Amino acid sequence: MSQLLKVTDLCKSFAGQGVVKSVSFDVNESTTLGIVGESGSGKTSLVRSILRAIDPDSGSVRYNSREGWQNLNELSAKALLPLRREIQMIFQDPFASLNPRMTVQAILEEPLIIHGLGDKSWRKQRVAEILEKVQLDASSASRFPHAFSGGQRQRVGIARALILEPRLVVCDESVSALDVSVQAQILDLLASLQSELGLTYLFVAHDLRVVREFCDDVLVMYAGSIVEQGPVAEIFENPQHDYTRLLLSAIPSPDPDEKLEPLDREGLLLE
Amino acid sequence: MSELRELSPSRLAWLRFRRHRLAILAACFLVVLYTLAAFCEFISPYTPEQRNVRAINAPPMDIRFVDAQGQFHFRPFVYDLKLTINPDTWMREYEEDSSTPYPLRFFAKGVPYELWGLVPAERHLFSVDPRGPGYIHWFGTDSLGRDMFSRVLYGARVSLSIGIVGVGLTLFLGILLGGFAGYLGGIVDSVVQRITEVLQSIPTLPLWMALSAALPTAWSPITTYFGVTLILSLFGWTTLARQVRGRFLAMREEDFVVAARLLGANDSRVIFRHMLPSFSSHIITTATLAVPAMMLGETALSFLGIGLRAPVVSWGVLLQQAQNYQVIVMTPWLLLPGAFIVVTVIAFNLLGDGLRDAADPYSSLSEK
Numbered sequence: 001m002s003q004l005l006k007v008t009d010l011c012k013s014f015a016g017q018g019v020v021k022s023v024s025f026d027v028n029e030s031t032t033l034g035i036v037g038e039s040g041s042g043k044t045s046l047v048r049s050i051l052r053a054i055d056p057d058s059g060s061v062r063y064n065s066r067e068g069w070q071n072l073n074e075l076s077a078k079a080l081l082p083l084r085r086e087i088q089m090i091f092q093d094p095f096a097s098l099n100p101r102m103t104v105q106a107i108l109e110e111p112l113i114i115h116g117l118g119d120k121s122w123r124k125q126r127v128a129e130i131l132e133k134v135q136l137d138a139s140s141a142s143r144f145p146h147a148f149s150g151g152q153r154q155r156v157g158i159a160r161a162l163i164l165e166p167r168l169v170v171c172d173e174s175v176s177a178l179d180v181s182v183q184a185q186i187l188d189l190l191a192s193l194q195s196e197l198g199l200t201y202l203f204v205a206h207d208l209r210v211v212r213e214f215c216d217d218v219l220v221m222y223a224g225s226i227v228e229q230g231p232v233a234e235i236f237e238n239p240q241h242d243y244t245r246l247l248l249s250a251i252p253s254p255d256p257d258e259k260l261e262p263l264d265r266e267g268l269l270l271e
Numbered sequence: 272m273s274e275l276r277e278l279s280p281s282r283l284a285w286l287r288f289r290r291h292r293l294a295i296l297a298a299c300f301l302v303v304l305y306t307l308a309a310f311c312e313f314i315s316p317y318t319p320e321q322r323n324v325r326a327i328n329a330p331p332m333d334i335r336f337v338d339a340q341g342q343f344h345f346r347p348f349v350y351d352l353k354l355t356i357n358p359d360t361w362m363r364e365y366e367e368d369s370s371t372p373y374p375l376r377f378f379a380k381g382v383p384y385e386l387w388g389l390v391p392a393e394r395h396l397f398s399v400d401p402r403g404p405g406y407i408h409w410f411g412t413d414s415l416g417r418d419m420f421s422r423v424l425y426g427a428r429v430s431l432s433i434g435i436v437g438v439g440l441t442l443f444l445g446i447l448l449g450g451f452a453g454y455l456g457g458i459v460d461s462v463v464q465r466i467t468e469v470l471q472s473i474p475t476l477p478l479w480m481a482l483s484a485a486l487p488t489a490w491s492p493i494t495t496y497f498g499v500t501l502i503l504s505l506f507g508w509t510t511l512a513r514q515v516r517g518r519f520l521a522m523r524e525e526d527f528v529v530a531a532r533l534l535g536a537n538d539s540r541v542i543f544r545h546m547l548p549s550f551s552s553h554i555i556t557t558a559t560l561a562v563p564a565m566m567l568g569e570t571a572l573s574f575l576g577i578g579l580r581a582p583v584v585s586w587g588v589l590l591q592q593a594q595n596y597q598v599i600v601m602t603p604w605l606l607l608p609g610a611f612i613v614v615t616v617i618a619f620n621l622l623g624d625g626l627r628d629a630a631d632p633y634s635s636l637s638e639k
Binding site (some may be wrong): 051052081084085088089096097098099110111132155160164214 | 324494525526527529531532534535536540544545548549
């Protein structure tokens with residue numbers, strides 16, 4: 001299995017406050033890396049720095065593109081443009097991430113227009129293909145986002161991310177805004193798309209059950225640093241770090257009689 | 272099962288706007304007024320400078336269908352006015368002389384004019400045969416015997432267009448500067464913010480007065496017109512710029528804008544396809560509500576004699592004649608331009624209210 005992404009010593013701070021502190025990790029092709037941690041632990045800043053939605057302060061993000069290894073952190077906005085086709089993002093909020101004034105057709109067509117792909121009829125056909133792939137009706141194309149449910153909108157968001165045939169897809173809490181039954185459908189969809197298209201996912205989440213289900217590897221973040229990383233089975237069965245144990249102890253059980261007893265935060269040495 | 276139709280956001284906005292009866296009424300009124308102003312040469316029976324020495328300070332004439340004998344005429348007519356000097360007060364008094372009716376003619380040739388200063392023509396919507404002794408002054412005449420109806424219409428053209436042109440300039444400046452400040456942030460933002468604060472802290476009327484007084488009197492009427500418009504809009508853009516900046520700042524972090532940037536969209540695409548459309552309705556509303564302020568500014572300056580000057584005719588210039596209280600007692604019809612200003616300003620405010628409600632996606636679609 002070849003490596004796709006290699007992040008080394010990535011740092012980002014806002015107003016002098018370190019949010020991502022010297023983070024390093026590797027991602028293999030066609031695998032799913034889960035990134036977990038509590039709110040404010042720097043998960044979102046980390047993936048946004050990788051995507052260059054925000055500019056990181058230092059460190060390197062090397063990406064194995066179709067044209068060979070490139071350091072995303074050093075590229076100008078213009079040089080980054082072809083790589084935008086390969087790295088895409090699925091957002092958390094299915095309501096805020098779609099422009100309410102554009103039809104689904106226009107939303108899905110936009111990436112193709114930006115990258116100058118195909119003519120009008122080809123784009124139309126491509127949109128129909130991708131809608132089918134995310135299991136949406138072809139008639140959805142002429143509708144506006146407000147006519148869809150949350151799960152359907154998230155499918156539109158996935159379609160927008162996939163229409164450029166990316167290799168790396170960043171899912172920033174992509175299912176946490178959906179209710180549980182819809183979450184399962186979306187996760188199934190993401191999994192089947194992964195096996196079909198060979199996608200690599202960076203899966204940011206705070207729901208550990210979802211991560212256990214969906215990811216191959218996991219990376220536990222606390223206060224901007226990685227405290228533990230490894231294969232999902234290993235981390236979940238045999239957590240080494242106190243913080244990971246704390247997180248795992250806070251997973252509610254499906255059995256209503258079983259009382260949730262999270263570990264005492266004060267009693268742990270987190271730093 | 273009835274078919275479900277998909278309504279676009281703009282269609283929904285129109286449905287919401289339609290519920291606002293007063294706003295619809297105001298919109299219709301403004302359309303009519305702007306049409307009248309656009310074709311004022313054709314609609315008014317005289318030119319604004321034309322004097323009728325036989326009718327100085329004449330009161331508004333009644334347009335009649337029924338004559339003194341109680342007979343109905345299909346063609347409307349006016350009676351001649353007979354001037355008498357009151358021997359006690361020495362006031363001019365006009366009395367209708369029902370022996371000489373002057374029938375109105377429609378689309379007939381009258382005083383020659385040039386439509387929009389370009390197309391020579393001489394037909395008027397209505398007039399009284401100029402070859403005879405008759406005349407028609409629907410809104411009366413002023414102290415020089417000029418037809419008030421014609422002057423109000425010509426004034427409407429200037430006053431109404433100054434609102435639109437001024438707001439256009441304001442919008443341009445406001446969106447440009449506010450957009451730069453909000454999108455680029457940093458030092459550009461600080462500079463624009465400081466300029467805005469300084470401009471907003473200066474009382475407008477004295478500042479307008481100072482700048483207007485600086486306009487050279489030798490300027491042609493058209494240059495003065497643009498000078499005044501420029502002065503009004505140079506100080507009007509600050510509020511809009513603030514709003515645009517705020518929206519840009521908020522929207523820069525909006526998920527769908529970030530999504531567009533991650534797709535590789537360049538700045539102009541992000542701004543014009545994603546950011547501006549999301550608050551274009553807001554801008555339209557603000558602009559509509561800004562038009563009356565602009566018109567009132569012009570009126571105030573002209574009324575004080577430092578805005579537009581005769582021979583330009585605007586509602587403010589017309590009101591200059593009504594500055595003394597004698598007018599109110601003896602020739603109250605000279606206040607008519609004031610009534611037009613009031614009604615137009617109210618209409619713009621109602622329209623702006625309706626647009627604001629229509630632009631708000633959360634306002635109810637149901638009957639109020």
